[in-house]
Each structure stands twice: as structure tokens, then as C-alpha cells.
Amino acid sequence: MSHTHDHGGPAPASRAVVVGLAAVMAALFVATVIAVVMLWPSTGDLPAKRPVLYEGAEQVTATVVAIENPGSLQDGQNAEVVVRLDDSGEQTTIELSPTIASDDIIGASVRLVATPGGTETSGLPSYLFLDFHRGVPLLALAAVFAIAVVAVARVKGFAALCGLVGALAMIWFFTLPALLAGRPSLLVALVTASAVLFIVVYLAHGVSVKSSTALLGTFAGIALVTALAAWAIPASHLTPGVSEEMSQLAYYAPLVDVRGVLLCGMVLGGVGVLNDVTITQASSVWELRAAAPHDTRWKIFARAMRIGRDHIASTVYTIAFAYVGGALGLLLLASTLDHKLADLVTYDEIAEELVSIAVASIGLVLTIPLTTAIAAAMAGGPRPEETAEETPAREDPPAPTPDQSYWSELRG
CATH class of the missing domain: 2.40.50.700 (OB fold (Dihydrolipoamide Acetyltransferase, E2P))
Structure with a gap:
């Protein structure tokens, strides 16, 4: 008489995989800490604070x-x-x-x-x-946001809020002073992104193979975004120094590299969206592995990529609309000019937004399959069957087309 033993989920990642992943993440963490210490500016490197009000007021x-x-x-x-x-x-x-x-x-x-x-x-x-x-409406919105996050996500939501506070503190106390002191903007961007990701991922999701896999995928995505931004800014001849804010910044803080500030902004803009998709993809792979412990890594990867493709389709226009919403006033002003659209989009301030959208979107599209592949490899192999008699081979039925699913529901 045949029977099946349930081992309670997929076979875990091998010890060698766990130790290797831990070693890689530990090395990245130590490198990040050392870089933060080396790039941290002293008070003497920073420009003097400017008074908010003129004398006597x-x-x-x-x-x-x-x-x-x-x-x-x-x-x-x-x-x-x-x-x-x-x-x-x-x-x-x-x-x-x-x-x-x-x-x-x-x-x-x-x-x-x-x-x-x-x-x-x-x-x-x-x-x-x-x-x-x-102060009052801002505090009210912050309180409602915090209550909603904790009420829905509970402990993870509270941890995510703590991670957000830590990430913003990192930017305020390290990134901004480092840029003002003239530290290399490319290094400041990478180190900030790395530190922020360690804070938010491990605080919100805990230290595990799954969260480390998502973090590794995010690091790869940030490297892609940084490389694209470092090429696109000079290739597009973007000149952020001509804007009022940047020209004032260059006057009061002459050590600041205005193009470097633009680069750092693009990298930090990619941190949030990349972390979102990598965490989602890693979680999808682990859930698929738990639901189908006998499937091969390739089959798990293929199924997770179906989710990833939907994520790409929705997140790409999310990025675009986020940038469009932030630059709506600029776009309104530009639309009043007697210019062809093809000429308008090449103007510096609009081109900056378009380059930011393109850089973040390309990084997103390439990061999803990369993270999915890493997660499929890390989530453990297919669970071995007891014997051919005890666990008969099974084949997954072909996925129904959307029309078939729809008519099946109607008939049901």
C-alpha cells in the first residue's frame, strides 16, 4: 500500500549556500561601515551655517x-x-x-x-x-500613516517604520554633509544606498536567507542604476547647475559637485522601488517553493517570473507617474511654450526627469529576473521522493488561459 511522507515544506538551502551567502553579506556590511567612516566629513569640511533671518530681525x-x-x-x-x-x-x-x-x-x-x-x-x-x-497637519498625517502601517503589518510594520527613521537619519547625518564637503558623489551614493538597504531590509524582514537574497538582488540593481546614471548624465549633457536651487548651492557650498548631486539623487530614487520588487520576488519564490516542494528550480523560476512580469508592467508606470507628479508644475509651465513636444523634452530640467525615469525603469526591469534567479537557487532544491511507489510522479496541468478561467467560473 502506497503512502506519502510530508516533510513540512521544501528542502532548505544547503549549509554551503547559507555560509557562503552569510560571508558575502558580512563582507558587504563591513565594507559599508568602513566606507562610511572614511567618507564621514569633519565639521571643518562643511560650509558655515547661514542665518535664516537677517541681522536684527x-x-x-x-x-x-x-x-x-x-x-x-x-x-x-x-x-x-x-x-x-x-x-x-x-x-x-x-x-x-x-x-x-x-x-x-x-x-x-x-x-x-x-x-x-x-x-x-x-x-x-x-x-x-x-x-x-x-506642524499639526504634518504630525496628524504621520500619526495616521504609522497607525495604519502597524495595524495592517503589525510587528513588521513597526520594524519598517523604524527602518525608515534610520534610513532618513543616515541621509541627513551622512549623505548631505558628505556631499557638502565635496566627497566623491559616486562613492557617497553607493555607500548611502548600501547602508540604507541594510537598515530597512534587515529591520523590516529579519536576517534570513530570503531577506539576504532580496538584499543581494537589490545591490545588483543599485549597481546597474549607478552605472546607467553615471553614463547618462554626461552623455545627455545635463547641467543641473543652471537651476536656481543648484546655483545657490554651488555659491554657498563651492565644494559640491552639482552633477554628483543629480547622480546621488537618481541612485537613492532607485533604492525604494528596487527594494520593493526584490522583496516581493524573493517572497514569491519562497512561497512557490513551499507550495510545490518537488518542482525543479527552473520551474520555480518560470512561475515566479510570471509574477515578476506583472510587477514590471505595474511598477514601470508607477515610477513614471511618481516623477510626473513631482514635476507637474514644470510640465505645466513648459506646455505654455510655443514649442514642439520633441523639442520640449530635450530641455535640461525636463530631460533630467526623463533620464531619472529611464534609469530607474531599466534597473527595475533587469533586477527582477536577476533577483528571481538568485532566489530560486537559494530557496532549496526539489524535495526528494521517498520511492517511486510511495510518491508517484505528478505533472502539473497546463495553466488555463484567462478566457478558460473566466468561463469556468461562470459555469461553476
Whole structure:
């Protein structure tokens, strides 16, 4: 009488594979730490901090009470806005441009610049609008985001949030100072990407063969993105220094390589999307292996690539729309020019966005099969059968076409 023994899942990766993968990841981690230490800038390497306000001025907070001449907004003129100073309770009037002033600013908290002796008649301070206070809505959005992530993903969600905080801290305390100090932008980009990936992957997904496989695939993808960006930026003759922000940056921090900043931005932009697809592909391979422990590695790879192709199809336009959304104002302004579309897309600022989209998309497309192949090799081989009599050979039925599946459901 024949019977089948269930071993509880696929055969695990061999000890040699586990030890080899651990050695590779340990070497990458140590290299990343050493590079961070060597590239870390000293305080003397950084440009001096610039004051936010000019000498003698101070920042005060106020609440918008009313708009005295709302009709002027329709004529495109500045509006006189009454505000109440939070520290003294006194009311004063400031001017706001029609792009800022609207009915919904009444009750809003604003920041003003007070200049002592600003008015000649009274000698009292004059006030200029600086910005809105946005702390409350930003904290509310952050709280809702954190609660939603933890409620749905639970422990992994909390770990992912911790990883996000660690990654942002890495960028603020290392990447930005290193670029300001004139450190090689290519090395800064690679080291930042490596450190961020170690933080977010191992915190959110734990240290395992599966997460290490996804991390290895992401490293390969980042290397592709970096190589493409390093070639595409000079080949396209992109000149980010002509933009207002970059020209100011070059003035106040002369050691900064503006093209290097663009390169670093493209690499960091690829980190998030590549990590997303590599984790998904690695998880898909492990789930497929657990569901079909007898299948060959090639069959697991082929099935996981069906998922990967869907992921490519959806993520490519996700990348494009993310960049388009961020540059919508620029695109609107460009659309008002009397130019052919083929000429518009070659202008520097628009070309920067297109190169970023192309670099991230090519890296994504090539990283998915690479990560899937690595995961299929690492997830363990097919589980051996007990005997020919105990475990009969089985063949998977051909996958139904979408039409067959649809009509089967209707008949059911």
C-alpha cells in the first residue's frame, strides 16, 4: 500500500549556500561601515551655517483673523490681511500675494519676520510673511500613516517604520554633509544606498536567507542604476547647475559637485522601488517553493517570473507617474511654450526627469529576473521522493488561459 511522507515544506538551502551567502553579506556590511567612516566629513569640511533671518530681525507667530480687501485678490493684487500676534495678542496688518491669500487661511497659524523700527511714523516693528505653521497637519498625517502601517503589518510594520527613521537619519547625518564637503558623489551614493538597504531590509524582514537574497538582488540593481546614471548624465549633457536651487548651492557650498548631486539623487530614487520588487520576488519564490516542494528550480523560476512580469508592467508606470507628479508644475509651465513636444523634452530640467525615469525603469526591469534567479537557487532544491511507489510522479496541468478561467467560473 502506497503512502506519502510530508516533510513540512521544501528542502532548505544547503549549509554551503547559507555560509557562503552569510560571508558575502558580512563582507558587504563591513565594507559599508568602513566606507562610511572614511567618507564621514569633519565639521571643518562643511560650509558655515547661514542665518535664516537677517541681522536684527526675529521670528514671531500669529493667527490670521481676516482679509480686509478680499476683492483685490480677484484683480491679482496683494491683499491686506489682519493677524493677531500670539505673544502679545495685538493685531496688525500684513500684505499677502494673491497666490497665498484665500478664504481658507483665516484661522491659520503663520510665521512672520519682525523688523524693529520698521515703520518711520510709529517706530513699531513691521511684519513680513515668512510661512505657514504646518506642524499639526504634518504630525496628524504621520500619526495616521504609522497607525495604519502597524495595524495592517503589525510587528513588521513597526520594524519598517523604524527602518525608515534610520534610513532618513543616515541621509541627513551622512549623505548631505558628505556631499557638502565635496566627497566623491559616486562613492557617497553607493555607500548611502548600501547602508540604507541594510537598515530597512534587515529591520523590516529579519536576517534570513530570503531577506539576504532580496538584499543581494537589490545591490545588483543599485549597481546597474549607478552605472546607467553615471553614463547618462554626461552623455545627455545635463547641467543641473543652471537651476536656481543648484546655483545657490554651488555659491554657498563651492565644494559640491552639482552633477554628483543629480547622480546621488537618481541612485537613492532607485533604492525604494528596487527594494520593493526584490522583496516581493524573493517572497514569491519562497512561497512557490513551499507550495510545490518537488518542482525543479527552473520551474520555480518560470512561475515566479510570471509574477515578476506583472510587477514590471505595474511598477514601470508607477515610477513614471511618481516623477510626473513631482514635476507637474514644470510640465505645466513648459506646455505654455510655443514649442514642439520633441523639442520640449530635450530641455535640461525636463530631460533630467526623463533620464531619472529611464534609469530607474531599466534597473527595475533587469533586477527582477536577476533577483528571481538568485532566489530560486537559494530557496532549496526539489524535495526528494521517498520511492517511486510511495510518491508517484505528478505533472502539473497546463495553466488555463484567462478566457478558460473566466468561463469556468461562470459555469461553476
